[in-house]
Amino acid sequence: MDPHRHTPAHPATSDDRATTITRVAEHQWHALEDDREVGRGDVSVRPDGRLFLSVDAWHAAAFDRLAAAMVADLPVPLHALVDEDDLESTAGWQRAGFTIARREREYLVPTDPARTGLVDASAPAGVRIVPLGGAERDPLCAVDRAIRDEVGSAVGWWRMPAEIVSLPAGVTVVDPSTYAVAARGDRYVGMVRLGPLPRQPRIGLIAVRADEHRRGIAKALLASVLGGLHRAGVATARAEVDESNRAATALFEGVGARIAGRTVEWVRA
Secondary structure, X not given: OOOOOOOOOEEOOOOOOOEXXXXXXXXXXXXXXXOEEEEEEEEEEOOOOOEEEEEEEOOHHHXXXXXXXXXXXXXXXXXXXXXXXXXXXXXHHHHOOOEEEEEEEEEEEEOOHHHHOOOOOOOOOOOEEEOOOOOOHXXXXXXXXXXXXXXXXXXXXXXXXXXXXXXXXXXXXXXXXXXXXXXXXXXXXEEEEEEOOOOOOEEEEEEEOHHHOOOOHHHHHHHHHHHHXXXXXXXXXXXXXXXXXXXXXXHHHHOOOEEEEEEEEEEEO
C-alpha cells in the first residue's frame, strides 16, 4: 500500500453538511466542509500490532464520518482509548459500533516510604530483590517468557496495558536495565519494569510467577523501585491498572496511590 495515496472520499450521509472524508496518509484521515478542515482521524500501531484510533472533530457528524471511514479502511479489531469523563467521544465510539473492552485506572504513586508504608517491606525467606538495573538478561528473559505464557493462558494479553506487548519470536526483553527482579536461587520469580520518563517515571509492569503469588514478592519489588526513586529525588511515579485486576489495585491503593484518572478502552471486533 502506498502510505501517501488518497483514497476515495466518503460522502456525507446523514444530514445536509457537505462533508467529505479523505485518507491523506497511511495513518491519517481529514474531514473537510467547503475546503475547511473540520476534523481529523489518526491511527497508531502499538508494538503488539493493535490499531488504536483517535478522532478530533468539530461536531458529531464529522466524528461519525471519520470513524466510519477509518473502520471501512482498516482491518478489525480496532481500539480506542477515551477518558472516562469524555462523554462526547464515548458517544461517538458507541455510534461507530465499538464496545467496552476494559477499564483502566491511572495512579499517582508516592515514593516516600513514610507515605507508602513500605519501610519494612522485605522479600520472603529464600527470595532476594535485585534492584533496578541489576538483572541479568538470560534469567530475566526466562521469567518474562514464563509470565507471558501464564498470563496468555489466563486473562490473555489483550487485558494488559498497551506497554505489555507480544514481541517477535525469540525477543522478550529489550532493555534489562529498566527492570528490578525477585530471585529465588538462580531463578527469577518476579519483575518490575520502570519506564524512565523525565520527572515522573512510569511503572509499566509488575508481575510474579503464579507459583509464587501471595508471598509478598510484588510488594517487596515495589518497595525496592519506589525507594530507589525516592532516594533519587522523585516524588511520584505513574501506573496504569485494569480495574478488574483486584490484586493490582489493592497493591497500589495499599501504598497510598491515588487515582489520577480513568480511561476506557473501546474495541470493534
